[in-house]
Amino acid sequence: MFIRKLKIDEEPPIDLLLLADPSRVIVEEYLQRGECFVAESDNQLIGVYVLLPTRPETVELVNIAIIETQQGKGLGKQLVMNAIEMAKLKGFRTIEVGTGNSSIGQLALYQKCGFRIVSVDTDFFTRHYPEEIFENGIQCRDMIRLSQDL
Known part of the structure; x- marks a missing residue:
């Protein structure tokens, strides 16, 4: 898997x-x-993540996704x-x-x-998303915030 920054003239992979x-x-x-950073394998886009500066010296990983056919293979951890x-x-x-x-x-x-x-x-999630979100049979209501010192 090769990970690179999305080029300025490239469309972000919205569906992913x-x-x-x-x-x-x-x-x-x-x-x-x-x-936005994208992951490719065999000239196919397989993953994406977005880093967003939020405060001085702090960045948030606001999105990370792997295409469904490649999930469960450890690629998310690599991203x-x-x-x-x-x-x-x-x-x-x-x-x-979060x-x-x-x-x-x-x-x-x-x-x-x-x-x-x-x-x-x-x-x-109930404040910021108009539709109810369910995952693993549980309603997604609360944002769990995690952090790591670098």
């Missing part, structure tokens, strides 16, 4: 980004302010680790990520990659 965040409006908003390294190279001192309370696999993944749970934004 929408796998991780169902709001096109929110995705397009953070794409304008953040940096997270690449995002951490990219954040270090860019001089950030902290990287943050995920839904119902995102059991993602919560495990982020903790395996060194993130620690730091807070819960109660009712984030």
Whole structure:
């Protein structure tokens, strides 16, 4: 897998980004302010992540997705680790990520990659998303915030 920054003249992979965040409006908003990185294998786009500076010395991993046919192969962990390294190279001192309370696999993944749970934004998804979101048979209501010092 080869990971690179999205070129200025390239269209971001919206369909792939929408796998991780169902709001096109929110995705397009953070794409304008953040940096998008894509993962390719055999000339096929298989993954994406977006880094968004949020405060001095702090960056947030606001989206990370792998195409469905390639999920469960450890590629998500490679993308997270690449995002951490990219954040270090860019001089950030902290990287943050948020995920839904119902995102059991993602919560495990982020903790395996060194993130620690730091807070819960109660009712984030019910406040910011018009449609109810269900995952793993659980309604996604709260944003679980995780952080890692770099």
